[in-house]
Amino acid sequence: AQKVTQAQTEISVVEKEDVTLDCVYETRDTTYYLFWYKQPPSGELVFLIRRNSFDEQNEISGRYSWNFQKSTSSFNFTITASQVVDSAVYFCALSEAINFNKFYFGSGTKLNVKP
Amino acid sequence: DTEVTQTPKHLVMGMTNKKSLKCEQHMGHRAMYWYKQKAKKPPELMFVYSYEKLSINESVPSRFSPECPNSSLLNLHLHALQPEDSALYLCASSQEWGDNQPQHFGDGTRLSIL
Numbered sequence: 001a002q003k004v005t006q007a008q009t010e011i012s013v014v015e016k017e018d019v020t021l022d023c024v025y026e027t028r029d030t031t032y033y034l035f036w037y038k039q040p041p042s043g044e045l046v047f048l049i050r051r052n053s054f055d056e057q058n059e060i061s062g063r064y065s066w067n068f069q070k071s072t073s074s075f076n077f078t079i080t081a082s083q084v085v086d087s088a089v090y091f092c093a094l095s096e097a098i099n100f101n102k103f104y105f106g107s108g109t110k111l112n113v114k115p
Numbered sequence: 116d117t118e119v120t121q122t123p124k125h126l127v128m129g130m131t132n133k134k135s136l137k138c139e140q141h142m143g144h145r146a147m148y149w150y151k152q153k154a155k156k157p158p159e160l161m162f163v164y165s166y167e168k169l170s171i172n173e174s175v176p177s178r179f180s181p182e183c184p185n186s187s188l189l190n191l192h193l194h195a196l197q198p199e200d201s202a203l204y205l206c207a208s209s210q211e212w213g214d215n216q217p218q219h220f221g222d223g224t225r226l227s228i229l
Contacts, residue, residue: 033215035217037220042222043203043205043222043223043225044220044221044222044223045158045205045207045220046220047217047218047219047220050215050216050217052215091157091158095215097215100212100213101146101209101212101213101214101215101216101218102160102171103158103160103218105157105158106157107156107157108155108156108157
């Protein structure tokens with residue numbers, strides 16, 4: 001069974017629009033960690049955020065915000081006032097304490113921000 | 116600039132060649148990883164090194180041979196690869212294996228097998 005599902009394969013928006021990338025996860029572990037990474041065309045995966053299972057507080061960092069809801073097993077990522085530089089593939093990942101930091105990546109969402 | 120450096124950035128090789136991919140980090144991380152990423156797919160874990168010892172081998176074919184000469188360096192030796200091995204190879208590092216800290220990735224090596 002897939003542990004991380006990113007149902008949106010590709011999203012296109014126009015610059016300055018807000019966009020939300022969905023991530024749904026599945027785990028039986030009570031201690032786990034969720035991550036978001038950005039992969040621009042250059043190839044490097046850029047770390048954006050880590051959230052542990054005991055901290056449901058939403059987080060905002062500039063134009064980025066994350067909504068963690070254990071009740072729905074979701075960890076969604078919103079970009080406010082999107083910019084062309086936000087164009088990339090975004091991966092959500094799950095790490096379980098019992099599996100020693102092995103990352104389970106979602107299939108990724110490609111975000112196209114058009115000027 | 117990324118804190119994990121991978122060389123070369125691009126590599127084209129024939130199926131009979133032997134080549135090596137290199138990865139270097141100077142963040143004092145004790146865990147290092149190799150991932151393979153095919154186009155439009157997420158990265159797939161290949162190997163994990165912890166304190167310079169191989170901890171995880173995700174059933175990778177023996178034509179891929181990892182090596183960790185010291186805590187800062189990670190190599191991936193390639194021999195007799197197949198066309199389906201063409202992919203982006205990513206190196207990553209983290210503080211410790213199993214601490215659930217973020218992994219920091221390099222830019223990757225784009226490998227093409229002729």
